[in-house]
Amino acid sequence: MAMATSTSSKLDFESILEKQKQGYYKDYDWLSSRLSDPEIETSELQTYIRSIRKCVTHLDRDYEVLVGIMLKLNWATRESCLIKEYQAFLLNLVSAHTYYLRAGVRMLVKHFMSHLTIVTKTGEGGDKNVEITVDDSLRQKHDLMFVNVHLVLKAITQIVPMTPKVLIPLLGELFPFFNKDVYIQECYVKNLLQITHYLPKMRQKIMEIVIERLLKFDVRSPREEIEELQREEDEDMEDIIFEMDDVSVQKEIVSSVDMLSIVETVPMSHKEGHKLDVLMEITFRYIHNLCYSEGELDWEATKLLYRELLLIFETLILPTHASCHVQFIMFYICSLKQPICEGFLDYLWKKVQDPIAQPVYRQISVCYMGSLLSRGIFVPLSTVKTCLEMMCNWIHKYLDQTGDVTLFADVTHHGPFYAVVQAILYVFVFRNKDIFESCKGLKWAEKLNFQRIVTCRLNPLKFCLPVVVQTFASVARSHQLAFCDTIIERNNRQVLPVACTNGNSDFGGKILDSFFPFDPYILSRSRKYILPLYREFQGSIEEGEDEEENEEDDFITEDIISPSNGKFTIGSLSKTPSDLMEYGVSPGFKHVQDMFKT
Template identity: 45%
Template sequence: IELVLHQGCCRRNHPMKPEMATSKIQTSFYSDITVLLKQHRDMKEASDNMYDTLLRTLSDSDSEVGLVIKILKDLEQCISMLNKDYHTLVGLIMKMKWMNKGPELISAYQSFILNLVSAHMCYLKPCLRMLAALFIADETNLEVSGSLDEARKKREDEFSHIHSLLKSISQIVPMTNVVFVQILENLFPYLNRSVSHFEQYTHNILVVTTYMPAQRLDILNLMVKNMLKLDVRSSRRDISVVMGSDEDNDTEDTIFDMEEDLETKPQTSKQEPAEDRLAVALPQAGSLDCMMTLTFQYIKEHCYIDGKLDWDVTKRLYREFLSVFDKYIFPTHALCHVQYIMLYICSFKEALADGFIDYLWKKVTDPTAQSVYRQVAACYIGSFLTRAKYLSIQTAREVVELMVKWIHAYLDQICDQGLRADLAHHAPFYSMCQSVFYIFCFKHNDFLEMKTGHKWAESLNFQRIVTSKLNPLRVCLPIVVSTFASAARLHQLAFCDTIIERNNRYCLPVAATTSTAIVTNQKQLESYFLFDPYLLPRSCSYIRPLYREFRGSLPGENDNSDEDEDDFLPSEDEEDINQSACEIAMSLGKSPVDVLQYGISPGFKHG
């Protein structure tokens, strides 16, 4: 009452303009904020009106900026009083719009928050959650009349204020590093959010790693884990349709000639940019494309300083990404693009690629590992060696030689057992054979052009592998088998046509003799090659220079085989062959689809 009377007297003695009067009223509703807080804590009714006015002032976005700054500075002077009893007041301050009202308010707000979290740990998580939520800009706050460049500049300035405050908090409160990653995970955009949300959030969490380096591995784990969710929901077929690719043609053996020049793919059909077309038709694929682009940028910016490779920084980042790969990427089903992170970072130095191959080789040869993981590792080796343009032919030759030695050792080890083609029991062997065949299909000309190349190729003894009783030509993918057979016949390294024809005869359907009929269609090794063509339009610029496509014409596959090919076949009873065929059909028919069911290369067409 006294306050109202005093204001009335001032109004009579000193007439003011209406807006000045309002300002005077607002700046005069309390004299000492410490007294106001104490009275509210003691539940004195006389202070309720002023405390409510304080809350309304902080919650009203139209409140005078000078008044809000004064309140924040006054509250900072009595920061020790703001315990949980004042959680409503603190909550309103956290929710206020503080980044678009001038540098003075930004400075006052940041100072208040820093003092608050250092004095009261109970407010640390809410403050961090508030700041992380701002990683996705509120589009309604951007000036509609301004240009896109102005809006982008304003958004970048706001993000810089957020990271400045977060960095200061992490330096003052060590507990920040422990709790912040979990908050980031809880606030990660849902799969149905827009492309811009994923782009902004990913950009900001990567910036966090620059001032919270101890949490970088956890943040990379979080980012890749969410990228995988988008990747497995963005099928290669759907992306190809949107991008105008004709991968759905009826030609069976398109794995070797399907890859159109990646430079022409984004420019097909309409004038609309390819990345925009993808974002509209497949938002999740568009979000993945943005996240892959930001990841590639992050890797390059951290590994190259002033245009020179920082080897120590690169090694640390490589080890962290390899850890992420081992934990999330390697065991994930039906991947299309996220695994290219490893192909990109390994391109910086040959030692990194050698380390990656060594990591995969240890998985292949680990007898304690699950069979399916050994097969995936073999597929990674085969696809990595064929597609990574930066790998030397000498490296490929050494790895192929190592793989072939393993195959021969495997055959030597089980030579005394009753062998037959059995995918259920020898799946790693077949995956290794298929990878060797696949590599040879891509690089046979390069191998043979080397000095002593033909002599080296003969030492691999492909004929023993293809004529072994395990019969890998029967289980491997047909297009790989036919292409390898043509290349091997061209160079007189192995003759496979008779074996392939005999295998084809075993696949003929037969009538079931019992009520519990067994499916007689021969099951092939259902595998896919992890580095099939990269389809995302925005991020493909990072992969295109590193990626090898299949080049050159294949040897004729319809040439009549020489009758002398029979000399290369092992002598065995036809009865034993028929019995083996029957048994493998039964075993494969009963097995789940069949050991390696991660996916199929889009270049292969299966019946």
């Protein structure tokens, strides 16, 4: 075994490889066995790695098994001397033999998924609980490991130009499964975003991978489920506090605890929602750090990031049905600077005007616009007023071009029209106080000619959400801008069917499907990035007259999302009328040139 044990020399290792080719496997198998030993000492392993590195050019495809063993070594958490030796070996390997590049990069990416010790405990009744403890010590250990991995991955990208083409597909392929612990998901996303710092040209593709996974978590975390679990948790907390006999103890507990900090640090009860919350916080922090790299807004960096996110929005976020929170990424970046917000509104408005675009996407786009105009504190009133003007002008031109005589009420044929009208009503309801308090606000509002809109033959009040119609009617009546009550009463006497889910059904009489992309943000940890930017509804909500009289009109409180012929269509929320103003938004528009296309 002299040759086998003296592998520190290049000649001996070359001899092992040469003998293996000739059919003498004893030394080769012994070396493979030693490398596979998990108990091998650092000094011995370092010696083997150094010897193999010196003749790495000989490791062609005939030695894939040996290379595979080398790639499985536990190196990233060992002593620094061994780590450096292994990094040098890996660099030499992939530069000398590019056919090992994918295997090498795959090994590095798998290190982004931290390994956790899972303890299964049997509780009362025989129930088994899985416990995973992540403390500061473990985080520090993993952070150091991640640094070592990124150092070698960055070096590989610099010496092997084709690395990004191999890396990007692997990042998506190796993304942890949904059922993996939140800490594993957190580590993986953090490391993916870290790659963008040394591969900036790949940032958009990496962000696509991250946001696609966020969307999948989002649709697995319905708002209703999160709120229901939160209500149950709040009730349990109240029971605990008020079961105490000593009132002074209650006061001491309530006054000494920062409830907001508790909400931000305690994991959410909804498992998928909690994972989404953690990953959204990482994403918001990443965006903030990119845009404020030196403590002040870096305008050029912000513009570039916005363009990348806009492309992701178009391909992933806009077409995704039932997402509640991921779209706030666009909300957040729009808050950073006014031109970003205006650019996003401009992009959406062009989609609304595009006659070639599918009607459903035109409607979704207008919902996003209205949501932003209504909810964004950072959106100035001047922009809101200009957008309302543009929307109303578009509506009036739509009526002029189609002609009142030939028009008849039909959501199927005039869906974008009704969506724009609902946007006008909703944004006006949301911002009417600011409008009337502005200089000559009432005269400005009179010029919008609401009366023509609400009395046209297309009868938009029949198809818009009843709570929006009722609240707008109240505001318009009090300022004598339009008189909607007669129309509402006439519409109420007509029995409107609930929207069908069968794509072959007649949609002529259904209410307009509605989508509210910027409902209140309810994820506990990440909402700190949104709450300071977010406008809650201020004002009274009109819910119609007697509840029994309007019973047949209460069709919007149930879910009416319908996949028509396999295509996505917008759906309203299953909420009571009062909830819709507190938890709903709608459309709006941006001031740009040549906006009067239909």
